[in-house]
Amino acid sequence: MLVKAYGYGIVEQNISGFYLRKTVDDHCPFLSKYLQGWACRLQRTKPLACKLWPFRIRGDPRFGREDEAYYKYGKHDFYVYAYPQCPGIVLGKPSTLFSQKVLPEFLNIRLGFQNKQIHSTSKLRPTPY
Numbered sequence: 708m709l710v711k712a713y714g715y716g717i718v719e720q721n722i723s724g725f726y727l728r729k730t731v732d733d734h735c736p737f738l739s740k741y742l743q744g745w746a747c748r749l750q751r752t753k754p755l756a757c758k759l760w761p762f763r764i765r766g767d768p769r770f771g772r773e774d775e776a777y778y779k780y781g782k783h784d785f786y787v788y789a790y791p792q793c794p795g796i797v798l799g800k801p802s803t804l805f806s807q808k809v810l811p812e813f814l815n816i817r818l819g820f821q822n823k824q825i826h827s828t829s830k831l832r833p834t835p836y
C-alpha cells in the first residue's frame with residue numbers, strides 16, 4: 708500500500724524483507740517534527756509493525772521467558788515481547804490502563820479486528836499525507 712502510494716523508492720529490501728528506507732538524517736521518511744516532539748504522519752496507514760511497536764506479539768514463545776510473555780486473549784494464546792531498544796519502555800507492573808485498554812488494542816490490531824489506534828498511540832494528530 709505504501710509502495711503504491713509513494714513508489715518503490717520508499718522501501719528497501721534485505722534478507723528479512725522490506726523496510727521503509729531511512730532519510731539521509733537516519734529517520735523514517737514519515738516522521739515529522741510536531742509541536743514539541745515527533746509524530747508519524749501516516750497514522751491509520753502505518754505498517755502493521757509500526758502499529759505494534761514497541762511490541763512483538765507472537766503465537767509462540769520464540770524469545771523465551773514463556774511464562775512471563777504468555778497472554779491469553781479470548782480464545783487466542785499470545786506471547787508478548789517488548790523491544791528493549793525502545794527508550795519509552797518502562798519495566799515493571801503494567802498499569803490498569805495498559806492492561807485493560809492498550810494491550811487489548813494491540814492484540815485486536817494484531818488479529819486484524821481493529822485498524823484504528825486509539826489507546827496505543829500518541830494523541831498528537833499531525834496533518835496526514
Ligand code: SF4
Binds near residue numbers: 746757
Ligand atoms: S510509525 Fe510512522 S514514523 Fe514511525 S517508523 Fe512507522 S511509518 Fe515511520
